[in-house]
Amino acid sequence: MQTATVQDREAFLRVTNDLDAYLDLCAKAHRKNPAHRDTLVQNAAALGYLGRGDEKIALLDQWLDHSPNDLLANVNRGLELLMQGRYQEAAAHYHYRKHMPGAVAQPPNMGSERIWKDQSLDGRNIILLNEQGMGDTIQFVRFAAGLRDQYRANPILNVQEPLRPLFAGSPALPQVLFAGQPVQAHYWIYLGDLLPRFCPTLDNVTFPGAYIAPPALPDPPKFPRTGKLRVGLAWRGNTIHGLDAFRSASLEGLATLRSAGGCEFYALTPNAGAEIAEAGGWVTDLSDISQPFERLAQVIAHMDVVVSVCTSAAHLAAAMGKPVILLLSVIADWRWGRNRDTTPWYPSMRLLRQRKLGDWSELAERAVVRLETL
Numbered sequence: 001m002q003t004a005t006v007q008d009r010e011a012f013l014r015v016t017n018d019l020d021a022y023l024d025l026c027a028k029a030h031r032k033n034p035a036h037r038d039t040l041v042q043n044a045a046a047l048g049y050l051g052r053g054d055e056k057i058a059l060l061d062q063w064l065d066h067s068p069n070d071l072l073a074n075v076n077r078g079l080e081l082l083m084q085g086r087y088q089e090a091a092a093h094y095h096y097r098k099h100m101p102g103a104v105a106q107p108p109n110m111g112s113e114r115i116w117k118d119q120s121l122d123g124r125n126i127i128l129l130n131e132q133g134m135g136d137t138i139q140f141v142r143f144a145a146g147l148r149d150q151y152r153a154n155p156i157l158n159v160q161e162p163l164r165p166l167f168a169g170s171p172a173l174p175q176v177l178f179a180g181q182p183v184q185a186h187y188w189i190y191l192g193d194l195l196p197r198f199c200p201t202l203d204n205v206t207f208p209g210a211y212i213a214p215p216a217l218p219d220p221p222k223f224p225r226t227g228k229l230r231v232g233l234a235w236r237g238n239t240i241h242g243l244d245a246f247r248s249a250s251l252e253g254l255a256t257l258r259s260a261g262g263c264e265f266y267a268l269t270p271n272a273g274a275e276i277a278e279a280g281g282w283v284t285d286l287s288d289i290s291q292p293f294e295r296l297a298q299v300i301a302h303m304d305v306v307v308s309v310c311t312s313a314a315h316l317a318a319a320m321g322k323p324v325i326l327l328l329s330v331i332a333d334w335r336w337g338r339n340r341d342t343t344p345w346y347p348s349m350r351l352l353r354q355r356k357l358g359d360w361s362e363l364a365e366r367a368v369v370r371l372e373t374l
Helices: 006-016 019-032 037-049 053-064 071-083 087-099 134-140 142-151 161-168 191-198 252-259 273-278 293-301 312-319 360-371
Strands: 125-129 154-158 187-190 229-234 263-267 305-309 324-328 349-353
Touching (some): 006 037, 087 191, 134 142, 134 312, 142 154, 229 252, 229 312, 252 263, 252 360, 305 312, 305 360, 324 360
Parallel strands (some): 125 187, 324 349
16 A cells, blocks of 8 residues: 555554554555655654664754754654653654644743752742643652652642642642742753653663652442442543553453453543443443542542543542553553553553553453452
8 A cells, every 4th residue: 555645554553453563554655755854754654653763863863964954854763762761862853842842831930041950949939830741740750759858849730620629628748839929949851751750761761659649539329339349441531642542442342341340430530421421321320420630539539449431430449549550552652662561650550561552442451350359
């Protein structure tokens, strides 16, 4: 099959889930037009999807040798180094993400000269700014405590509005900045830029203990004491994510889960009532009590285990110390690495990986086996 553009080849992959054929298309297009940057980067990404990370880096380096400040090539090289757990090495390339379209702007009235670059923080305020998705913020917010404890700083979280009440109610986390609240800030930094400082490599990652604590909530009527395992289920993420078509499942695709003996399932996916009804109602819809995030955390607190695709609910549950079974696409995010079934980011989490892109049913079968051992 011949496809003419980067977008055509991406569409081919979404329709077929055939990574080998996709790589073949990308490689042919690159050989035909080696001077086309987007085609080269797409070919490199395809190599990464198939686990050929060193080849991906070598291909990107061909471009960076003559265009060392290229945004897209640098970001993709950084992502591969992150995937390999080489976090400090990745920083020199991944920092280009802040110049990509849609990047979060720096705080108003705080110029680049006030970015923290290892100056003394003893007693000083430092604004920590989110820059990516909710899950990223939940993962990286742990570094705020490190700044407080190791640098004697006064970190202040300036994060996405939906997360602020949850973080403000978690004693392990520092002050949260709310809209309109005056604050004197000496420095600021993106949360993601703290990664190489605290974790130069994957081997340096430690879990500080559960650092998100939801407000107490008595058992609501939807959680009767039946003696069965309460399983929170999140099967799709935010559709604006660039790879959401691969990381999100459908409830139908995970229907095998209902065969898990002694389990009752509760939806952590918002606005899922119609999908649940269409699937036969084997999952309890919690849309009325699971939003916003602080209420979702309260619901998760009543679960025995969470089964989730790669989305913010998985980060939240694991940051609370809950057991999590994470269902990963073949095209997985960098933070989960390759070929691992555990992660130091969240010790209570177990990773299950697709053996074939798009095959959620087989992944659900393996999740059943794990559920039945709990």
